């Protein structure tokens with residue numbers, strides 16, 4: 293099954309007192325059930341714009357986007373917001389958790405907003421807390437837990453409604469190397485055990501090496517992609533080589 297399909301998607305912005313800039317130029321992309329794909333590329337290449345368009349946060353000018361069987365262009369603003377809550381899981385660099393709620397309440401938020409039955413919420417929360425191994429912090433306030441734990445709570449919230457795909461924008465951008473490894477291990481676990489599709493944007497070659505595919509976006513165009521073969525060390529070498537050849541601006545990318 294295809295969880296995400298983009299066909300010839302274009303996006304421009306009109307910046308104040310400046311000419312219109314075309315940020316995405318005919319993007320085609322397919323994410324199938326169980327895929328874990330990283331998008332890399334220099335700053336300003338359009339990575340966040342692409343995620344914002346897929347999640348319906350931003351609109352696109354031309355092309356087609358399907359999430360499972362739903363055509364995003366058929367939905368109005370309210371329907372897109374509902375669709376996002378029900379069918380997409382979102383993970384952000386700065387966690388976007390609600391400080392006044394506990395870890396468990398944050399995870400349950402999409403179900404609470406949907407007014408799902410209390411016993412159904414409890415059952416789902418128990419399942420998710422166990423998968424992410426955060427039962428012991430479920431009643432803590434967000435301020436009391438570490439960055440890595442916050443991101444696991446955010447992944448739990450993204451997972452709670454069994455999403456078609458998880459979209460993650462720099463999910464390890466605010467984490468140290470130990471927490472980066474931990475969070476990427478949990479993304480891998482849910483990808484492999486629950487076959488949840490994951491599309492993430494990252495500047496971090498190490499984080500990208502957990503994916504089965506890395507695509508390079510530059511100037512709004514996909515320039516190259518590589519599939520994971522062999523060990524993660526070999527994949528890191530291949531990604532680094534691709535960035536060096538295509539990017540020509542490796543310092544900017546890494």
Ligand SMILES: Nc1ncnc2c1ncn2[C@@H]1O[C@H](COP(=O)(O)OP(=O)(O)OP(=O)(O)O)[C@@H](O)[C@H]1O
Pocket residue numbers: 305306307313315333334335336337338339340341342
């Ligand atoms: N709302 C907006 N209005 C006008 N221009 C925008 C808007 N959002 C993004 N842009 C422009 O679109 C281009 C791509 O931005 P985007 O944030 O998608 O890049 P990125 O690859 O995610 O960059 P980074 O790695 O620095 O986060 C940039 O030139 C940016 O200035």
